[in-house]
Amino acid sequence: MSVPDPAELAALAARLGYRIDDEVVLALRAAVVGTEDAVARLRARPLPADGAADPAHGDAWLRR
Amino acid sequence: MSDLDAVGLLDAYAAGTLDPVDAVDDALARLAAAHEALNCTIRVLDDRARAAAEESVRRWASGTPRPLEGVPFGVKDVIDVAGVPTTAGSWCHGLDGDAPAATSATVVRRLEEAGAIAVSKDATTEFAVGGPHPPRFGAVRNPWDHERWAGGSSTGSAAAVAARAVPCALGTDVGGSVRLPSAWCGLTGLKPTAGAIPRTGVFPLSWTTETVGPIARSARDAERLFAVLRGPDGADPRSGPLPSFDVPEGGHLTGLRxxxxxxxxxxxxxxxxxxxxxxxxxxxxxxxxxxxxxxxPSAAEALPIGYQVVFTEAATLHRVDADRWDRYDPVVVRRISQGIVTPAVDYLRALQFRVELQRELDAVFAGAELLVVPTCPSTAPRLPDGTVVVDGEEFPLYAAQSRSTMLGNLTGAPGLAVPTGLAPDGCPVSAQLVAAPHREATALWAGRVFQERTGHHLVAPPSAT
Structure with missing residues (x-):
């Protein structure tokens, strides 16, 4: 799957309450493209089978 | 007196060879000179500081000094000081412009209640996430080389401490913003465990990754400051009860792995x-x-995934100002806008990855008390474009700077940056001691022993001597 085109990203940003100009949309898209490999690796990575699916474990780690 | 760290100042006060009024006057004069050379200060708190210094003199005279009595400190300008505006380095820092903060942040209040004296609001990159050239206040030059950046985002705080204007300062750290400028300015900087120091009264950027931390000239100073700063305040929901904090006194590290x-x-x-x-x-x-x-094993993913968490949270926090982004530093907009379009499933997967990284750290900490890693890959970035040079090759700032620091922000583990000497270009290099959560004492112990056996932390920039 490729990153959505600038028009789609601009529409999404507008729907979410952000008014950003075309230049920012292009920069935003470039940043998303730049991290897409790392994010794709994470999407494909299996979750650990020991309950780590709940992000609350991340906060609990800091309270023990 | 500029050569004295906070502990050295306290010793001099106790011996009667120096008093806080003289020390504060000296700090204010040095701050003025440092600002002229480096552009490190947003506001000087002279009247407030002098009044506090008079009180400190009285306390030393009456034999009732508090733990940090009379120690001047700087405050990154994302942290509230009562009666003083908090600009966050921006034209757009609030709906009421430069209105003064009604109350001090918990961290400022704690230092002041311990007798320390706030003398300055220090330059920050815009909202602690912008580039080296914030539109409102401009770049902060590095005391070691004025053609370089002091680093960020706690940029003015590090420059002022390195310039020997103040012994210590308060910074914040979301991807390395205490440790990186500490490294590039030859200082000792502590990013504590997430939640160890309350963030009440700090302009927020990312609730998952952000901490307040001391920027100091020695590990022993960082220890003194952290001891005062830590512990819940009843207001920051991520700040809860902590285990005890006891840094071993010995100079031998037998048993440390x-x-x-x-x-x-x-x-x-x-x-x-x-x-x-x-x-x-x-x-x-x-x-x-x-x-x-x-x-x-997954350390390489900490930087891109950590930034995904930071920018998604930052975009959420800055949506309220979305109609003013045209007045933001373009670097801020470029960085945080990507967070607008992060799918919820990716953000939550990133938080799951945080747990996986924590478990990788658990595996290391099962057999070791500390990790020793670089703080950052290079010496200070060049101005104006902020590039860094690694083994003769130039790299963009954001591709390089947080490679070793974001791990601590994403997991919440503490890290202490300590200077390890000078590179052939004459600028400082730094290593980081990373500990398990709430084991700051171990990192501070090792850092102090290292500094007792070497003198890298004592070396001042040529411009400060």
Missing amino acids: IAVPGGAFTELCDAAVRAGVAHLVDVLVAAGAEVVPGEV
């Missing part, structure tokens, strides 16, 4: 930085520590 991971930590890392890490390890081993195996 250190892991020195490679992989992502050293793949993009200048030879001078790697030599500094090796030097730190050698000194710790000479003091009795043992090197043991330990790797963090």
